Amino acid sequence: MILERVNGPEDLKALGLEELQLLAEEIRSEIIRVTAQNGGHLASSLGAVELVLALHRVFDSPKDRILFDVGHQAYAHKLVTGRKDRFHTLRQEGGISGFTKVSESPHDAITAGHASTSLANALGMALARDLMGEDHHVVAVIGDGALTGGMALAALNKIGELQKRMLIVLNDNEMSISENVGALNKYFKELQIRKWVQDAEKLGKNILERISPQLFGLVDRAKEAAKLILHQENPFYAWGIRYIGPVDGHDLKGLIHILEHLKALDGPTLLHVVTKKGKGYKVAEADPIYWHGPPGFDPKKPEKVSKGYSWSQAFGDAVTELAHMEPRLFVLTPAMREGSGLVRYSLEHPERYLDVGICEDVAVTTAAGLALKGMKPVVAIYSTFLQRAYDQVIHDVAIENLPVVFAIDRAGIVGADGATHHGVFDIAYLRTVPNLQIAAPKDALELRAMLKKALEVGGPVAIRYPRDNVERAPEGAWPEIAWGRWEVLKEGTEAYILAFGKTLRYALEAAGDDPRVGVVNARFLKPLDREMLRALSRYKLLTVEDHQRMGGFGSAVLEALNEMGLKPEIQVLGLPDRFFEHGAIPSLHRQAGIDAEGIRKALAAMGVALVHER
Ligand SMILES: CC(=O)c1sc(CCOP(=O)(O)OP(=O)(O)O)c(C)[n+]1Cc1cnc(C)nc1N
Numbered sequence: 001m002i003l004e005r006v007n008g009p010e011d012l013k014a015l016g017l018e019e020l021q022l023l024a025e026e027i028r029s030e031i032i033r034v035t036a037q038n039g040g041h042l043a044s045s046l047g048a049v050e051l052v053l054a055l056h057r058v059f060d061s062p063k064d065r066i067l068f069d070v071g072h073q074a075y076a077h078k079l080v081t082g083r084k085d086r087f088h089t090l091r092q093e094g095g096i097s098g099f100t101k102v103s104e105s106p107h108d109a110i111t112a113g114h115a116s117t118s119l120a121n122a123l124g125m126a127l128a129r130d131l132m133g134e135d136h137h138v139v140a141v142i143g144d145g146a147l148t149g150g151m152a153l154a155a156l157n158k159i160g161e162l163q164k165r166m167l168i169v170l171n172d173n174e175m176s177i178s179e180n181v182g183a184l185n186k187y188f189k190e191l192q193i194r195k196w197v198q199d200a201e202k203l204g205k206n207i208l209e210r211i212s213p214q215l216f217g218l219v220d221r222a223k224e225a226a227k228l229i230l231h232q233e234n235p236f237y238a239w240g241i242r243y244i245g246p247v248d249g250h251d252l253k254g255l256i257h258i259l260e261h262l263k264a265l266d267g268p269t270l271l272h273v274v275t276k277k278g279k280g281y282k283v284a285e286a287d288p289i290y291w292h293g294p295p296g297f298d299p300k301k302p303e304k305v306s307k308g309y310s311w312s313q314a315f316g317d318a319v320t321e322l323a324h325m326e327p328r329l330f331v332l333t334p335a336m337r338e339g340s341g342l343v344r345y346s347l348e349h350p351e352r353y354l355d356v357g358i359c360e361d362v363a364v365t366t367a368a369g370l371a372l373k374g375m376k377p378v379v380a381i382y383s384t385f386l387q388r389a390y391d392q393v394i395h396d397v398a399i400e401n402l403p404v405v406f407a408i409d410r411a412g413i414v415g416a417d418g419a420t421h422h423g424v425f426d427i428a429y430l431r432t433v434p435n436l437q438i439a440a441p442k443d444a445l446e447l448r449a450m451l452k453k454a455l456e457v458g459g460p461v462a463i464r465y466p467r468d469n470v471e472r473a474p475e476g477a478w479p480e481i482a483w484g485r486w487e488v489l490k491e492g493t494e495a496y497i498l499a500f501g502k503t504l505r506y507a508l509e510a511a512g513d514d515p516r517v518g519v520v521n522a523r524f525l526k527p528l529d530r531e532m533l534r535a536l537s538r539y540k541l542l543t544v545e546d547h548q549r550m551g552g553f554g555s556a557v558l559e560a561l562n563e564m565g566l567k568p569e570i571q572v573l574g575l576p577d578r579f580f581e582h583g584a585i586p587s588l589h590r591q592a593g594i595d596a597e598g599i600r601k602a603l604a605a606m607g608v609a610l611v612h613e614r
């Protein structure tokens with residue numbers, strides 16, 4: 001095995017082309033083997049194998065900085081930068097991250113997970129390099145999906161102006177998680193066609209050269225002139241960035257050759273590399289959407305596995321039905337059609353569906369524009385990615401109290417994607433925004449009730465739900481809900497647990513059938529049910545949420561009690577003030593003390609010791 005001889009990128013320099021090609025296959029097998037057992041970003045990483053090997057063959061990491069945008073396509077990078085022996089721990093608690101991570105390796109130039117950050121990071125590194133009088137390369141690998149992000153496009157504008165020496169490698173596989181969108185994406189496709197034309201012409205040129213060198217010379221000059229004109233319309237030239245390509249991203253020899261040349265160039269260069277997402281694994285090539293991030297699978301007989309009925313699907317079904325009843329409903333997603341459960345909706349209501357690309361800010365402000373014209377927009381968005389559109393929520397939606405619904409998926413700890421993806425800040429960053437209401441349903445029925453009502457209450461509403469499965473609600477079920485009112489699920493004589501969202505199940509488990517402890521589905525955070533809170537303030541209270549403790553649901557309860565001049569004995573359970581790495585959700589909840597065990601412990605500390613049911 002050649003991979004056994006590779007303990008760092010310097011070991012690639014000694015390998016001949018054949019050995020590198022063999023190594024690429026070994027790396028593919030290892031990526032498939034480990035992703036089969038751990039799950040992970042299979043198709044993206046398979047598509048980037050040759051590119052990674054060529055980059056590490058030509059450049060000298062860690063002196064040269066090689067950045068991977070999103071960092072989910074970097075499994076080959078991890079394997080050749082000293083982590084092959086730990087690769088089997090990928091995305092597991094205590095194991096290596098599924099993305100690049102500065103603290104994990106000197107070869108990981110940035111910590112990533114959210115898209116479109118590599119270009120601004122690269123600009124910063126190039127500025128620092130030149131200020132420090134250092135001499136090394138800065139290379140940013142960015143996918144065609146990540147390039148739809150505003151951060152990336154704005155960074156290009158600055159990079160072109162400053163003309164710092166750096167290489168941008170556009171890894172164009174025409175895919176985001178689903179099919180990529182945007183005008184640039186269409187243009188890249190055209191360029192690829194031109195590439196084929198160029199190849200055909202090259203073939204023609206060779207034949208022509210043999211027949212008549214004079215004629216060939218004339219044609220060639222005309223073509224060069226045409227190419228120049230052709231390139232003038234290339235947007236990268238407008239950005240002041242040299243564009244080279246498109247080139248075959250699986251042709252190791254060609255990649256090494258062209259990278260060697262580009263190394264010598266000054267100023268910013270963009271190399272347009274065309275790859276196949278899922279390359280080398282038939283099922284992933286055939287369906288890069290499913291195999292973008294599969295859960296475990298049998299590598300010998302790779303089949304799609306159903307992960308059960310999720311909150312995302314419950315949302316997708318509800319909003320699809322709602323759109324049949326409410327013609328003004330319009331759903332937007334920032335490149336997360338599958339993740340947000342919108343495949344069915346996008347097929348049934350294509351005229352009222354929009355995937356804006358990886359640009360959450362555009363999703364939110366487009367929704368504002370729709371609302372200003374009387375539509376009822378719903379922004380389907382992960383909690384962690386909504387962080388990208390915080391100002392838009394305030395500035396473009398909340399100030400004018402526009403009727404935009406935020407269907408916040410992946411709210412809470414999300415597991416193997418780790419710190420960059422846990423949705424544990426949204427309550428804190430949303431609840432201070434005037435006009436914005438916040439709710440968390442306990443099940444799919446309540447989700448339907450809240451969604452429907454949210455379209456009627458007016459103003460912006462955020463409904464948050466976790467990465468989890470949920471019991472399907474019957475089609476056509478639209479229960480009423482007392483907006484702003486909590487729900488007592490279990491009476492108690494000594495204490496009440498006020499649970500928000502996913503932690504309700506832990507609260508019920510902890511309380512069991514002990515008559516001393518009541519449980520409240522505190523499903524509305526804003527407005528808070530102050531009437532019920534006042535009534536319950538004569539008991540001991542415990543709040544629990546799958547969110548940072550600071551600024552979360554518990555904070556809102558404390559503030560309300562203070563404003564009402566009430567002083568019950570109260571404990572607030574939430575995530576402590578640190579980041580949680582990747583790991584299994586129940587385990588991370590246990591570590592955070594917000595599971596049933598943690599609730600029992602907190603109640604015991606308040607003098608309500610519960611018997612632990614077997
Ligand atoms: C991992 C993750 O969360 C990914 S990977 C990905 C597609 C990236 O497409 P690209 O063309 O850049 O790469 P490719 O997979 O190689 O084709 C998205 C949208 N996401 C979710 C996402 C959404 N929004 C933001 C800000 N960041 C991320 N990471």
Ligand SMILES: [Mg+2]
Nearest residue numbers: 143144145175
């Ligand atoms: Mg892509």
